[in-house]
Amino acid sequence: xxxxxxxxxxxxxxxxxxxxxxxxxxxxxxxxxxxxxxxxxxxxxxxxxxxxxxxxxxxxxxxxxxxxxxxxxxxxxxxxxxxxxxxxxxxxxxxxxxxxxxxxxxxxxxxxxxxxxxxxxxxxxxxxxxxxxxxxxxxxxxxxxxxxxxxxxxxxxxxxxxxxxxxxxxxxxxxxxxxxxxxxxxxxxxxxxxxxxxxxxxxxxxxxxxxxxxxxxxxxxxxxxxxxxxxxxxxxxxxxxxxxxxxxxxxxxxxxxxxxxxxxxxxxxxxxxxxxxxxxxxxxxxxxxxxxxxxxxxxxxxxxxxxxxxxxxxxxxxxxxxxxxxxxxxxxxxxxxxxxxxxxxxxxxxxxxxxxxxxxxxxxxxxxxxxxxxxxxxxxxxxxxxxxxxxxxxxxxxxxxxxxxxxxxxxxxxxxxxxxxxxxxxxxxxxxxxxxxxxxxxxxxxxxxxxx
Numbered sequence: 387x388x389x390x391x392x393x394x395x396x397x398x399x400x401x402x403x404x405x406x407x408x409x410x411x412x413x414x415x416x417x418x419x420x421x422x423x424x425x426x427x428x429x430x431x432x433x434x435x436x437x438x439x440x441x442x443x444x445x446x447x448x449x450x451x452x453x454x455x456x457x458x459x460x461x462x463x464x465x466x467x468x469x470x471x472x473x474x475x476x477x478x479x480x481x482x483x484x485x486x487x488x489x490x491x492x493x494x495x496x497x498x499x500x501x502x503x504x505x506x507x508x509x510x511x512x513x514x515x516x517x518x519x520x521x522x523x524x525x526x527x528x529x530x531x532x533x534x535x536x537x538x539x540x541x542x543x544x545x546x547x548x549x550x551x552x553x554x555x556x557x558x559x560x561x562x563x564x565x566x567x568x569x570x571x572x573x574x575x576x577x578x579x580x581x582x583x584x585x586x587x588x589x590x591x592x593x594x595x596x597x598x599x600x601x602x603x604x605x606x607x608x609x610x611x612x613x614x615x616x617x618x619x620x621x622x623x624x625x626x627x628x629x630x631x632x633x634x635x636x637x638x639x640x641x642x643x644x645x646x647x648x649x650x651x652x653x654x655x656x657x658x659x660x661x662x663x664x665x666x667x668x669x670x671x672x673x674x675x676x677x678x679x680x681x682x683x684x685x686x687x688x689x690x691x692x693x694x695x696x697x698x699x700x701x702x703x704x705x706x707x708x709x710x711x712x713x714x715x716x717x718x719x720x721x722x723x724x725x726x727x728x729x730x731x732x733x734x735x736x737x738x739x740x741x742x743x744x745x746x747x748x749x750x751x752x753x754x755x756x757x758x759x760x761x762x763x764x765x766x767x768x769x770x771x772x773x774x775x776x777x778x779x780x781x782x783x784x785x786x787x788x789x790x791x792x793x794x795x796x797x798x799x800x801x802x803x804x805x806x807x808x809x810x811x812x813x814x815x816x817x818x819x820x821x822x823x824x825x826x827x828x829x830x831x832x833x834x835x836x837x838x
Contacts, residue, residue, distance in 0.1 A: 423551045424558040425449045428566045429539065432498075433521060434514065435571040435632040437791070437813045438806070439531075441514035442521050445539055446494060447561060451551045452504040458491045460547040461510060467534040468523040477526040481536065487513035504552070510541075515796055516804065522620075522628065524610055529655070529666065531610040531628060532619035538564050572626045574635050575649065580688060582681035586661070588650045589614060589622040592689070593635040595644035601837035602646045602695035603639075604686055605631055606702025606709045608812075612652035622651045629703070630816040638818055643834045648689050652678060656702075656709035657730065674735040676712050683717065697837045701725035703812040704760060711769075714747070715740045723748035723780075723836040725829065728811040730760045733768040741769075745776035748836050750829055751783040752820045756808035782832060784820035789813050 432444040442465070463486040471480050490511040492500045498509050512519060524531045541561050543549060549556035575591035582588075607625035614620040626632055626649050633639065634647045654663050657670075658677050665671040690698055698721045702710040707729025714724045715736050724747065736744075753766040762785070773781050789806040791797075792813075796804035806813060814820040818830040827835075 421554040422557045423451060423554045424560070425451055425453075425551060425556055427559065427561045429541070429561055430567045430569070431539065431565045433568055433570040433627060435627045435630050436514060436516075437630050437793075437810070437816065438516040439520055439629060440522055440570070440627040441519035442537075442539070443512050443514045443519060444498070445510045445512065445541075445565075446498050446507055447510065447541060448496075448507045449551075449559075450506070452506045453493065453508055453556070454504045454550045454552070456491045456493060456508045456549070458488045458510075460491060460544055460549060461488060462542045462544050463488055463510065463512065464540045464542075465519070465537075466540065467521060467537045469534075470524055470526065479523055479525055483540075484518075486519065486539065489513050516806070522624070528613065528617060529609060530613035530617055530620070531624065532617050533621075533624075535619065536564075570623060570627060571632045572623050574632075575623065575626055575647070577622055580650075580685045582684040584681055586678060586681035587615075587653070588681070588685050590648060590650040590685070590689075591622045591626060592649065593647040594693070595640055595646065597644040599644040599646055600694055600696045601643065602648060602686075602690050602693065602698045603634060603833065604698065604700050604702075605634060605647060605649045606656060606700070606706030607631075607649065607651065608702075608704035608706055609655050609657075612655050612705070614651050615653040620651075622649075625649045625651050629812050633816045633818075639830050639833070642830060643837060645834075645837060646693055646695060648686070650682065650685060652705075652709075656705045656712075672708070672730065672732055674712070674715075676709065678709070679712055679716060682709065683713065683720075686721075697722045699723045699725065699833055699836055701727065701815070701833075702729075703727035703815070704730055704809065707731065707760075711736075711765075714744060714749070718743040719747050723750070723833070725750045725752065725815070725833065726766070727752040727815050728754065728757055728760050728762075728809055729765055732765055733772070736769060736772070738772075741772050741776050745773050745778040746780070748780035749773070749778075749782070750820075750822070750832055751781075751785075752811050752815050752829065753783075754786045754789050754808040754811045756788050757811065759807070759809035782822040782825065782827070782829075784814060784823055784829065786811065786814065792817060792819055 427449040429447040433440045434443040466483045493505040494507045494509040521537045522531045575593045611624045611628035659665045659675045661677045707726040708731040710726045711731030753762045789810040790803040820829040
């Protein structure tokens with residue numbers, strides 16, 4: 387499937403959506419004379435976690451009467467949501483309506499499982515890509531990503547669709563505008579909260595493996611997934627749906643070793659110096675002073691104690707990479723190992739004395755050389771060199787030239803793999819495709835070695 391960019395055009399659906407549904411002949415009600423029916427229904431959505439972030443990839447529609455059969459060509463689907471208008475130099479957040487591609491459709495039971503029998507529930511699987519299906523929007527003013535509000539799907543019987551219900555011809559369909567519920571790829575994570583001794587409160591989600599484990603992996607999100615307490619428009623699930631962090635709870639890692647996963651959400655930004663984002667008022671004034679460092683360490687220690695974890699690996703990307711390195715610089719060998727990904731902690735903050743200790747601590751750096759958001763040559767590369775010069779024996783790194791799709795699902799028009807921005811180095815981490823440049827060990831395998 388080739389990716390092509392779309393022009394986002396704002397659309398005020400509201401009344402228009404209702405008129406569109408009415409135009410389908412949907413008035414609700416029961417079987418009409420002559421073997422005809424008009425159906426009414428509601429729907430739920432499923433949000434998957436992908437390399438680039440969340441994507442609405444499935445809808446379950448439940449009608450007031452059973453459908454006899456359904457195919458992928460029976461419904462057209464549009465998506466109404468907020469997007470950032472990147473063509474406007476002020477980058478406003480606008481409302482727009484986009485077409486969604488139905489890749490599969492089938493009769494389903496209440497849980498969404500395929501069935502061959504007529505059913506009141508149908509499943510529509512929807513194509514997702516870096517350009518299709520996202521339900522989060524990045525706000526340039528706040529620098530946070532939030533859940534799109536509004537976000538809803540509109541379902542219309544396609545021209546020529548021959549839908550029947552108990553043998554009667556379906557003459558129209560009315561489906562409530564907003565989804566009644568949603569499931570996500572992160573539902574195996576459970577939500578929690580913690581207040582540190584200094585009063586700083588964190589929300590978090592955490593995954594507990596079925597088998598007993600004394601291993602804990604802490605994931606620290608990037609800048610966009612924070613700010614839930616400020617905006618009120620995300621939840622603690624944003625840090626694991628804002629990228630493919632759900633892979634940490636999948637067989638890709640867990641089949642190698644059962645590992646607890648803790649993903650806290652920063653109230654603002656990990657590199658905030660005072661909790662008020664004072665150092666973000668005129669660009670980003672990065673400093674070593676971190677308002678959340680001690681409180682986060684308290685949360686990690688408290689959670690680890692509660693589950694009996696004795697081995698703790700800290701990993702994070704971008705602003706979360708900043709915090710990973712900040713913890714490493716100030717706590718050094720307190721934790722088992724560190725995985726900084728496209729980290730935003732400038733090398734000048736790390737003293738020679740800290741380097742001398744970190745040279746003995748297992749570390750695995752991941753970055754892309756063409757990262758134009760966080761310069762690899764100001765952060766990762768000089769720190770790597772200083773650690774090597776200090777005789778580091780447990781140092782690993784994966785420095786790619788660029789970041790491209792490796793699934794084979796997304797290509798450019800010329801057939802080459804779709805290329806992400808250089809800052810997306812977390813793609814290689816979450817897919818366990820960040821192999822050490824020197825020894826070849828994949829990062830998940832390396833993490834497991836540190837936990838044993």
